Amino acid sequence: MNIDINFIGILIGAIMASSVPLILAASGELITERSGVLNLGVEGMMIIGAISGFALMVITDNLFLAIIGSMLSGLLLSFIFGFLTQSLLTNHVASGLALTIFGIGLSAMIGKDFVGIPGKEFPLLFVNLKEAIPLFGPIFFGHSVVFYFAFLLPFGTNYFLKKTKIGLIVRAVGDSPVSAANQGINVLLVRYCCILYGGAMCGLGGAYLSLIYTPQWIENMTAGRGWIALALVVFATWSPLKVLVGAIIFGGITILQLHMQAMGIRIPVQFLSALPYIMTIVVLVIISRDSRKIKLNTPTSLGQIFYKEK
Amino acid sequence: MIKIERRNETSNLIYFLTPILAIFLTLVTGAIIFYLLGFKPLEALKFFFITPISDLYGLSELLLKATPLCLIAIGLSFCFKSNNWNIGAEGQLTFGGIVGGGVALLFYNHEGFYVLPLIILAGAFGGMVFAMIPAILKIYFNTNEILVSLMLVYVSKLLLDYLVVGPWSNPEGFNFPETRQFSDSARLPILFEGLRIHAGIFIALVSVFLAWVILFKTYLGFQIKVSGLSLKTAKYAGFKGKTMILLVFMVSGACAGLAGVGEITGPIGQLHRMISPEYGFTAIIVAFLGRLNPIGIVFASLIVALTYLGAETAQIFLQVPKYTGQVFQGMILFFLLASDFLLFFRIKFLGFKRYEY
Secondary structure: OHHHHHHHHHHHHHHHHHHHHHHHHHHHHHHHHHOOOOOOOHHHHHHHHHHHHHHHHHHHOOHHHHHHHHHHHHHHHHHHHHHHHHHOOOOHHHHHHHHHHHHHHHHHHHHOOOOOOOOOOOOOOOHHHHHHOOOHHHHHOOOOHHHHHHHHHHHHHHHHHHHOHHHHHHHHHHHOHHHHHHOOOOHHHHHHHHHHHHHHHHHHHHHHHHHHHOOOOOOOOOOOHHHHHHHHHHHOOOOHHHHHHHHHHHHHHHHHHHHHHHOOOOOOHHHHHHHHHHHHHHHHHHHHOOHHHHHHHOOOOOOOOOOOOO | OEEEEEOOOOOHHHHHHHHHHHHHHHHHHHHHHHHHOOOOHHHHHHHHHOHHHOOHHHHHHHHHHHHHHHHHHHHHHHHHHOOOOOOOHHHHHHHHHHHHHHHHHHOOOOOOOOHHHHHHHHHHHHHHHHHHHHHHHHHHHOOOHHHHHHHHHHHHHHHHHHHHHOOOOOOOOOOOOEOOOOOHHHOOOEOOOOOOOEOHHHHHHHHHHHHHHHHHHOHHHHHHHHHHHOHHHHHHOOOOHHHHHHHHHHHHHHHHHHHHHHHHHHHHOOOEOOOOOOHHHHHHHHHHHOOOOHHHHHHHHHHHHHHHHHHHHHHHHHOOOOOHHHHHHHHHHHHHHHHOHHHHEEEEEOOOOOOOO
8 A cells, every 4th residue: 555655656756857847948938928029949948958958967077067057058049039039020930930940950969979978867855755755755855956946936937927026017018018118118128038038947947858857868859848838838828827737737648648658558659649749739729719818818919029119 | 330220111122132141141150160060161061052962963852852842831831921820831741641651552552543643632631631720720719820730740740650660561561660662653753764853843833833823813812911911901801811721721731741742752652750851840941031932932942952961961071960951941040030120120320420319
């Protein structure tokens, strides 16, 4: 009996761990989108974060530097996007797509010397508590510091958007950049900051994959997680706490299909692997059906080009 | 000092010159990247962009790769022109390949003039139906077509994987993940002995012509353009928005499906896991680089096809990974979008006097 309870705990722990990159990327993108910017480059920024984190870990042998570097590289990539869309007023959708294509190509180019190198063990916190407490031990303890950061992030994001002045400014810029500008707010500065923050979080999400979750570098290892993170923001109707719920649901599907594969259930592997993608579509349909509910929190100026005549 | 001001009207000359500027900037940046990677930049660029097309075989390979890119981009231009963001052409290509390939496998030991047309029609139909999923979900459930069409890419690739490993795998194939070879009458005819260029290029050229006629000479093309410029105007004019969403997705899916069957009945001759080196995604760049204009897309597809070939040559001669091609493709799109700034704004040089508002 004891073994069964622990198994459930380990299962839930695994589900939470697999949702971490989604929470990080989606929370970052949520802030970007709340400021009225639609960055479709999440997948590209995540994969660049993954390779630069892994490469820095191999070169410097320092995990702290690797994590910081992955965030910086995601930030740098998002700066390209920010410069294009904000300063050169390019189309958000096309620029984001270019970022993803560029990012995937660049990551494979950088990563060719890092294929097959084993990763390093990432220090886990509260390992002794993990074994000491049944059920809750494996769920809440024995994870990495990034894991705890990810699960606190949606609450922090929620507080930031709803309770702080800067959060209010971000929302104002997203809902009506023209009025915000007339109030003396520097719309460009706010949007740049939100884009860069989103980039850094996507980079961190990628690094979680290559440093902690499956510590190695594999080409294209994000496998569409960036796009699922984008779908999660819609799923959450732009509210941070629902990102947490959505990410755990998707983490659950991922882990569940892995376990079904391992248990040898007689469904072809490919159908199980397709589950997260099909579920994304189903969930999008359910959420988007009610257009009023969607519009309630959608940043009004999302994806629109803002230009102030000087 | 410089001052930036909005142009009152965009100039046509700049409209078609900026893609050339974008390509130039890509080459310069590419040279810098090669230099940083420790290669001689000019030599590397030569291996990338000149060596691959310096013989007849290379030119044939260029056309071979440009064909699917051109076809898909033509279809995508219908979607993008009307503000429908179908970015799942790769999935529609794959599904078209699956349906067309399925028909080809039915006839694996048949010969007959009717086999190839059936396969091609089946492929176009498959791509079309697959593209209707994001369109219908967008029309009736208001879902985001970007995300849905993209998720379907993964689904279709996994389906193809399942088929070639499982039920459709070659019974005499020693468990390799591939189907039987198609029969000879299921293959697109080769144009020149010894080269791989095939009759699929005519399908692409016909679609370019048809697209030009539809976009510039028909009422439908006018509707597509107006909805792209202003949805409100289109609504006010009473255009049937929903029908048009469905229609542009169907056109673009059919084109991608055609590209898919073109690959499997052309150079490949069977189904396996990798029927497309991401043509569906690269075609997005082709569509933009060609300015969503059928003639522009023809040129753009040749240029982007060169980045594929260049990456292969550079992989052999310089040992750079083949993904370098993708980096170049991403850069072209970056620079193209950036140089569009010149379209809508002019930069005035005002000398070094202090400028007063």
